[in-house]
Amino acid sequence: MRNSQTEYDLRSQRDLKQIWQSVLGQLELKHSASIINTWFNNTKLEQIDQETAIITCRSPYTKDILQKRYQQTISDYLIKLTQKDLKIKFKIEEQPTKPAKGPLFDQIPSHNSHPSNNISSTTPFPQHNLITRYSFNNFVVGNCNRVAHAAALAVTQQPGNAYNPLFIYGGSGMGKTHLLHAIGNHLVESKLVEKIAYFPVETFLNDFVNAIRFNKTVPFRKKYRENDCLLVDDIQFLGGDKVSTQEEFFHTFNKLYSQTKQIVICSDRPPSEIKQLTTRLVTRFAGGLMVEITPPDFETRLAIIQTKASDLGLELNTETAEFIAQCAGSSIREIEGLILKIRSELLVQDLSPTLGTIKNLLNQNHAPEQVKKRLTPEHIFQLVNEQFGTTMSQLCGRGRKAEIVVPRQIAMYLLRNDLGLNLELIGELIGGRDHTTIMHGSEKISRLLQKKTRPVTEAVRTIRHQLY
Numbered sequence: 001m002r003n004s005q006t007e008y009d010l011r012s013q014r015d016l017k018q019i020w021q022s023v024l025g026q027l028e029l030k031h032s033a034s035i036i037n038t039w040f041n042n043t044k045l046e047q048i049d050q051e052t053a054i055i056t057c058r059s060p061y062t063k064d065i066l067q068k069r070y071q072q073t074i075s076d077y078l079i080k081l082t083q084k085d086l087k088i089k090f091k092i093e094e095q096p097t098k099p100a101k102g103p104l105f106d107q108i109p110s111h112n113s114h115p116s117n118n119i120s121s122t123t124p125f126p127q128h129n130l131i132t133r134y135s136f137n138n139f140v141v142g143n144c145n146r147v148a149h150a151a152a153l154a155v156t157q158q159p160g161n162a163y164n165p166l167f168i169y170g171g172s173g174m175g176k177t178h179l180l181h182a183i184g185n186h187l188v189e190s191k192l193v194e195k196i197a198y199f200p201v202e203t204f205l206n207d208f209v210n211a212i213r214f215n216k217t218v219p220f221r222k223k224y225r226e227n228d229c230l231l232v233d234d235i236q237f238l239g240g241d242k243v244s245t246q247e248e249f250f251h252t253f254n255k256l257y258s259q260t261k262q263i264v265i266c267s268d269r270p271p272s273e274i275k276q277l278t279t280r281l282v283t284r285f286a287g288g289l290m291v292e293i294t295p296p297d298f299e300t301r302l303a304i305i306q307t308k309a310s311d312l313g314l315e316l317n318t319e320t321a322e323f324i325a326q327c328a329g330s331s332i333r334e335i336e337g338l339i340l341k342i343r344s345e346l347l348v349q350d351l352s353p354t355l356g357t358i359k360n361l362l363n364q365n366h367a368p369e370q371v372k373k374r375l376t377p378e379h380i381f382q383l384v385n386e387q388f389g390t391t392m393s394q395l396c397g398r399g400r401k402a403e404i405v406v407p408r409q410i411a412m413y414l415l416r417n418d419l420g421l422n423l424e425l426i427g428e429l430i431g432g433r434d435h436t437t438i439m440h441g442s443e444k445i446s447r448l449l450q451k452k453t454r455p456v457t458e459a460v461r462t463i464r465h466q467l468y
């Protein structure tokens, strides 16, 4: 752990890179991944001298946007991290005249490089529309995302042939966008396919509307249909009363699919639950492999906390990491936010990351919102009872009817999995049961969830939605 800001060597490229990663991390808490992707993907903290920080980007337009919209926030974070009263300067990075190898993507003509509504539908995807720091290497694998991770990896081995389409769904902040970019980055490296396009489906929607408006459907189709791999994010936004956009997407999908081009789609819910999505799209989306990412269990939260903290140069002992894991909610985005906040508080107050200091930090008034007071056994019992219409005395009692046993076992599962409580304690909480009963009960639910047994899966999902 760096105890004070002066320990950053501002002449070292490695430290500058780390500072910039922290700034981007902070920005990501405020803005969506697509914004960060659009404006910050090729930015770099090039240099810091006594009073100036120089940030480079690739185009005058990006420079303009960064200055207008993000200068103040960037400046605040940088000052906080370096404890220097820095002014910010944006600079356009000098680019090598020619790309080192043949272009993997269409080059954008320079006069077209300003994204503006009426021309974006004619502009091919820029070469760098993948977030390079989202890779398989820094994706922590746990029970919640093991299948999705394996499927994503398989897709990179045999694009178009392993699972097509691959449909990944799960709640916000669970790592879907990270996996999409990891697939793209891996494919870029392996050169198995050439043209890879990542886009949130809203981009498709906007482009389509503009294409119609400005009579540019031919370049629009070229942009979306002439790709070897489509990575489509947040497809749930295609739902609703958007008949012609859905139809256009359907044809785009079919064109690529029929040529065995890989399609990977992410969504916050399964296709069947996307409102007003035409049946033929639901069928197409469900026709490949569908995998769910569930909220991370206690062990995975712990691993993520340790990994993210150590990436930031913050070494936490197990006790402290466990405490944070108990406080953190299930969104990995929030967990990252919590770690970043802890780290900047420690830096500013010049403290070491002991259990005591972190407990204090998290209990202060300005404690991060992410500290979920709601993640308690009482709250789990309450939600289970609301879901099933049971009572606490039924959960703790000896009744053997399925209407009581299933909710009781779900409570066992959630207390163990999401709260990380030990078996003995859960036994005490649920009517003084033996730890083997708790183990048996929670494992039974775990198996049912793996097999996607309907009422149980839905109940657990509903309870978790309310819990987090």
Ligand code: ADP
Pocket (backbone or CB within 6 Å): 028, 033, 134, 138, 139, 140, 141, 145, 170, 171, 172, 173, 174, 175, 176, 177, 178, 179, 304, 332, 333, 336
């Ligand atoms: P989603 O698209 O599901 O809302 P993101 O992919 O944007 O979530 O993830 C939110 C943040 O959490 C990102 O910074 C991402 O890198 C991080 N993250 C999510 N899952 C993992 C994981 N398994 N390992 C490491 N980081 C993760």
Ligand code: MG
Pocket (backbone or CB within 6 Å): 033, 176, 177, 178, 233
């Ligand atoms: Mg996302």
